Amino acid sequence: MARLLVVVPSDTDPPTRLGEWLTDAGLELDERRLSRGEALPADLTGVDGLLVLGGPQSSLDAEEVSPELVEVRHLLGQAVAADVPTLAICLGAQLLAQVGGGSTRVGADGPEVGATLVAKRDAADADPLFGPLPLSPDVLEWHHDEVDRLPAGATLLASNPRYPNQAFRVGEHVYGLQFHIETDPALVRQWAEGDAVGVAGSGLDVETICARATAVHPDLAEVWAPFAARFADLVRARATHRS
Template identity: 70%
Template structure:
């Protein structure tokens, strides 16, 4: 069985639908939940790929010591070009671990259902090439990538965030947005993030309702994306 290491920095952001899509594509998920005290391995021995999810921690918080081994693991994955998908907080940790930097968003949080736009480089990318030009996503971040690592390629952006998705090497991806959520997860985030909801210009119910309405389109677009990423992991396992 092809094994994917799944690092869950917070149980508020579980693999959810993305985990289901990856499992359906033939990957065995080895989940490590930091909230439960699970150990983050020192390397990817015994695993063929890596998924790092999001959480309420800030990549800028030096007190979040549980994130240090996650950065180390991401640095190793990038150095070895192991198929990796790092989402939201994960994407920020990936940037930090490989020579980039992050910052608090100067214009305030980006929260709720939104669209991102594929950049030209995505047209030839093995997992992004099949996406529509402006796919639906869920945004939920107070921080962002300020400077990308050397050699990183931007794959998606939107008017409020210049780096919505990027690639390092051939197989390492950072997504600032979320594709894994359920309507219930998004509603819970809204209920616990009054600052983010206020920044959206909508009220709590509107943010939750719009997120719920976007989920069918998110699944239609990003479930096939997950299958293409799983194919990269399987190819790496067979190499």
């Protein structure tokens, strides 16, 4: 069975539904929760794919503020160098942009919070994961920082008017998603009740954010569960090649 290393920088963003979709697609998930002190491997030996999730840490945190992110960057750098199938979400995508030679900053237009849409770019049509997506898929946003500069040579796959670098690919198999696809309504409520600054920046109240997210979650599953299965195909293909 193909092995996916799942890096959970914070218990506030577990794999949730995405983990279920990837397991259903036949992957073995090796989940490491950093906030519980679970160690990351020194390298990606024996790993067929990598999933890095989000958290309240900032991609701009100094090492002494978020020391756990040092090892996450190290693994992402290895994934880029070896083109290991990777899905990096929100904070993970920002760290990926950094290790690939791009940059992040505090979001110029403030926090982006709640259910919204992104739009595929032309390059997405030829991408094995993004090609089958609808033109403007539903997503769930929850970020304070932004990827302001993509790595040189990265392929931009999705944008929106507020923050253009919503999804990108480095190499052939390493993907960064600024948005979330893994959430369920309970997780969104946890975020909304714990992030007063983000909620205030949205111009909405907690109940409106949660209601809109709950309404869109069936559509998220319809679009992103098949996307997860296509990512699992990449991981399985690497496992076959590695064996």
